[in-house]
Amino acid sequence: MNNLRRIDLNLLVTLHALLMEKHVSRAAQRLHKSQPAVSHSLASLRAIFDDPLLVRRTGKLELTARANELLPLLTEALHQLGALIDLPAFDASQAKRVFRLAMSDYGARVVLPGLVRRLRSDAPGIDLQVSQGSRAAMLAGVHDGEIDMAFGVFQAPLSDELRTHTLFIEHFVCAADKNTLPQTGHLEKTEWLSRPHVLVAMQSGENNEIENALQREGVNRRVAMTLPHWGVASRVVANTDLILTAARRSFDLFQEDSPLQLFVPPYPIDPFAFNMVWHSRRESDAGHNWLRQAIIGTLIQGEDGQQTGG
Amino acid sequence: MNNLRRIDLNLLVTLHALLMEKHVSRAAQRLHKSQPAVSHSLASLRAIFDDPLLVRRTGKLELTARANELLPLLTEALHQLGALIDLPAFDASQAKRVFRLAMSDYGARVVLPGLVRRLRSDAPGIDLQVSQGSRAAMLAGVHDGEIDMAFGVFQAPLSDELRTHTLFIEHFVCAADKNTLPQTGHLEKTEWLSRPHVLVAMQSGENNEIENALQREGVNRRVAMTLPHWGVASRVVANTDLILTAARRSFDLFQEDSPLQLFVPPYPIDPFAFNMVWHSRRESDAGHNWLRQAIIGTLIQGEDGQQTGG
DNA sequence: CTTAAGTTATTCATTCTACGAATATGGAAA
DNA sequence: TTTCCATATTCGTAGAATGAATAACTTAAG
Structure with a gap:
């Protein structure tokens, strides 16, 4: 494909006209050019392909073997380019369609509010069906076409047919009742270790970056409570000495009168990448593209509004 | 595809570089152009596609939905064009391959001598396997891929997947022993009607242009002999009062000391087109193309050497 | 808030080259 | 040969692509 840089692609359009017409003047007419211009192009093409391409035979011009070989390939390739150029832009406001998304409740908390607002205003005809499943199940669904997009924490090297986009990098923060914290606010x-903790885990036994981090440091904490509901977790902490360490975006931020104080964990915990995954066959699906873009857009817009001090 | 004329296709190469790099300056570098040049191209592309294509987002440029949609299609189309350009020319002298041809003995008589000579000198590694069959069987063979090319008299509208090329228009001539003809030579x-005739027919009951012509005129001739062997037929006529009416090219022309005299039939007989037929899937097969071209070439070259006076 | 760094957009003078008018050349037919 | 028709060539020119310089942005840092 590097060689495309070396030649003038417009010549190929002229070549196509020439091979179809088998007549320089008519090809020129079809291209709205002069006969000498096309003759020039033909000379260039002959040099490029190192072949006469068109030869006189009993008065008429006929294709050489090379030209015969090129014609069908050329026709095909140019058709593709032509289709590309007047590909109609996707009109989200008129689109009527259902997308099937798969994500955890954390994903839903992060992705859906902004997305749904965007859909209602810009693409009221687009509906969503959200399902939940294990990472493997979600990926299988995407692979089989039962799911249009999956969201979550996926290890980088996925199947060749799957595409990934990192929506954001998520950090862990801690939350505790304001009244139980020192003046410093952290x-x-x-x-930190001496206090009882709350652990939010989708599935018990799943990879847990928090315990990993503590293990690396050679320390231990007491998990007084484990639950799978992000939204409930932060409410549980209020008016207790419990500490919740969880993904930053799982908290309702900047909530007025919140009894909770957020602070950076005293032990560094690995951040994780929250990804969107889809099948490569959807790469050129206008609607699918639009939705991916919309999701990326709403998450970036939301970024400012959800920014904590650190 | 008409719209391809309206835009500069080279812009699409630039677009591809831009979408891949997501960076104007790097795209320029990759294309060995300056940054302003690529920026200009980007502006043109934005106008063409009526879309920003690349937008700033947290410092970096990112693809819009439209661009995302275009990228895979563009990559595919440009790959095709790239492959087209450095498609290696077919080297007949090195080619090693077998072609399966189907033709009648008349076809063999007309096509093979010149073709085999050409193959031995220019493409010694190309072998031929010639088979014979009814028209329908030959076409079926071509269709199914068991036969690479078929030769014969085929009615114009064949299957959509089959390609036809008329190799030449064949006329009928008569032959009789010189001693049995008047001074005029015809x-x-x-x-003509009063003399006994020889009929060459591949299959009895096949379309017969000669009898058709006579029937149109409302006359009848006596066929004293029918046989399917073109080569033998002309020898049979010598030293008899028989008249042979057959395709011009079936005679050994300009044969010295021939006892036969050729002359134009007194009744006009419809000429027929002798065609080559192949499958459209072979259109872009370099070797197949070369052979077709070689066949066309040898038949045209042979044309002069076989020309009769009328 | 200001400055600095990095990137893209714009301006404009220059260079290139694709273009076409005129014409030469070639090939087939009469 | 001449004539006709089509392609190739020549060459001056108009218009487009190009890039140096610079402006305008955007983000990050001081």
Whole structure:
């Protein structure tokens, strides 16, 4: 494909006209050019392909073997380019269609509010069907076409047919009742470890970046409570000495009168990439593209509004 | 495809570089152009596609939905064009391959001598396997891929997947022993009808242009002998009062000391088109193309050497 | 808020080249 | 040969692509 840089692609359009017409003057007419111009192009093409391409035979011009070989390939390729150029732009406001998304409740919390607002205003005809499943199940669904897009934490090297886009990098923050914290608004390692903790886990036994981080440091914390509901977790902490360490975006941020105080964990916890995954066959699906773009857009817009101090 | 004329296709190469790099300056570098040049191209592309294509987002350029939609299609189409350009020319002298041809003995008589000579000198590695069959069987063979090319008299509208090329238009001539003909060297209608005739027919009951012509005129001739062997037929006529009416090219022309005299039939007989037929899927097969071209070439070259006076 | 760094857009003078008018050349037919 | 028709060539020119310089943005840092 590098060689495309070396030649003038417009010559190929002229070549196509020439091979179809088998007549320089008529090809020129068809191209709205002069006969000498097309003759020039033909000379260039002959040099490029190192073949006469058109030869006189009993008065008429006929295709050489090489030209015969080129014609069908050329026709096909140019048709593709032609289709590309007047590909109609996707009109989201008129689109009527259902997309099937798969995500955890955390994903839903992060992705859906902004997206749904966007859909209602810009694409009222687009509906969503959200399902939930294990990472493997979601990927299988995407692969089989039962799911249009999956969201979550997926390890980078997926199947060749799957495409990934990192929507954002998520960090962990801690939350505790304001009244239980010192003036500084955060806890040092020892104080942090001495308090009881709440763990939010979709599935028990799933990869847990928090425990990994503590293990690396050679310390232990007491998990007084485990639950799978992000939204409930932050409410549980209020008016207790419990500490919740969870993905930043799982908190209702900037909530007035919140009894909770957020702070950076005293032990560094690996952030994780939250990804969107789809099948490569959907790459050229205008609607699918639009939705992906919309999701990316709403998440970036939401970024500012959800920014914490750190 | 008409719209391809309206835009500069080279812009699409630039577009591809831009979408791949997501970076104007790097795209320029990849294309060995300056940054302003690519920026200009980007402006043109934005006008053409009526879409920003690349937008700033947290510092980096990102693809719009439209661009995302275009990228895979564009990549595909440009790959095709790239492959087209450095398609290696077919090297007949090195080619090693077998072609399966189907033709009648008349076809063999006309096509093979010149073709085989050409193959031995220019493409010694190309072998031929010639088979014979009814018209329908030959066409079926071509259709199913068991036969690479078929030769014969085929009615114009064949299957959509089949391609036809008329190799030449064949006329009928008469032959008789020189000693049985008047000084003029030819026979008038009554004399011609009064003599016994030889009919060459591949299959009895096949379309017969000669009898058709006579029937149109409302006359009848006596066929004293029918045989399917073109080569033998002309030898049979020598030293008899028989008249042979057959395709011009079936005679060994310009044969010295031939006892036969050729002359134009007194009744006009419809000429027929002798065609080559192949499957459209072979259109872009370099070797197949070369052979077709070789066949056309040898038949045209042979044309002069076989020309009779009329 | 200001400055600095990095990137894209714009301007404009220059260079190139694709273009077409005129014409030469070639090939087939009469 | 001449005539006709089609392609190739020549060459001056108009218009487009190009890039140096620079403006305008955007983000990040001080």
